[in-house]
Amino acid sequence: MIFWHAPLTEKPGCAVVTFGGIECHAGIIADKVIIMTRMLRQYHIEMTRSALEPHISERALEIIIAANVRQDALHNQFGHDEIHYDNNAIEKGNRYINEQRGLALATLLSPGILGAWVAFGRMLHTAQDFYAHTNYIPLWLEQFDGTPPPPPEIDPLKKDLMRSPKLHSGRIYFPMDMVYFIKPLRPLALRLLPKDSHGWMNLDDPSKGPKFDYAIAAATKRTTHEFDLLKKLLTPEMFARFTDQ
Numbered sequence: 001m002i003f004w005h006a007p008l009t010e011k012p013g014c015a016v017v018t019f020g021g022i023e024c025h026a027g028i029i030a031d032k033v034i035i036m037t038r039m040l041r042q043y044h045i046e047m048t049r050s051a052l053e054p055h056i057s058e059r060a061l062e063i064i065i066a067a068n069v070r071q072d073a074l075h076n077q078f079g080h081d082e083i084h085y086d087n088n089a090i091e092k093g094n095r096y097i098n099e100q101r102g103l104a105l106a107t108l109l110s111p112g113i114l115g116a117w118v119a120f121g122r123m124l125h126t127a128q129d130f131y132a133h134t135n136y137i138p139l140w141l142e143q144f145d146g147t148p149p150p151p152p153e154i155d156p157l158k159k160d161l162m163r164s165p166k167l168h169s170g171r172i173y174f175p176m177d178m179v180y181f182i183k184p185l186r187p188l189a190l191r192l193l194p195k196d197s198h199g200w201m202n203l204d205d206p207s208k209g210p211k212f213d214y215a216i217a218a219a220t221k222r223t224t225h226e227f228d229l230l231k232k233l234l235t236p237e238m239f240a241r242f243t244d245q
């Protein structure tokens with residue numbers, strides 16, 4: 001997404017990150033200029049921290065978070081639908097997640113560790129974007145005839161929904177999907193954008209209503225799931241190196 005400024009709450013997040021200094025600069029510059037990002041970095045940081053903090057060292061967590069939010073750097077915004085599940089890149093997004101998980105494993109097979117944290121952080125970004133940029137949340141809610149369970153009860157990996165032919169993600173229509181992020185022009189952009197656009201479909205921030213809470217809950221649970229999956233794939237020694245504890 002594009003947003004006008006970096007909220008003050010993001011700056012402490014930048015300050016603690018020891019990897020990816022470019023992101024911190026971007027956050028500060030962003031007070032003055034428009035920069036592009038997707039789901040606000042504040043939520044990527046909060047979700048990742050909330051899922052992993054009890055299980056991993058602060059040093060590892062900071063690097064994972066830095067790699068996660070760096071996925072929204074400008075050079076990853078164009079021609080990289082797989083990173084954000086944009087433009088119906090469902091298969092490509094799934095493949096990207098598998099590749100990054102494989103990269104984390106391959107790094108841990110060697111004495112290296114930094115590459116594993118970076119790959120895991122990249123993967124988490126895409127996994128979290130899945131819930132903000134596809135219609136997984138609306139499909140899940142549709143099952144309950146208007147009285148869905150509360151957000152913490154969402155299943156982030158319901159098999160029939162993950163494989164549903166109805167599953168799709170927002171298409172980016174230039175230039176109106178860019179105009180959408182200029183808040184005063186948002187109503188105009190939405191009048192002109194089709195319903196399958198990123199502007200209409202995204203659940204990137206609380207302005208999108210109650211579905212946003214389900215997107216956050218699902219993405220946080222998915223983050224935990226990815227950590228648990230990695231644990232199953234690693235030997236105890238590799239897992240100890242990964243958690244750095």
Ligand SMILES: [Zn+2]
Nearest residue numbers: 038039084129
């Ligand atoms: Zn993204």
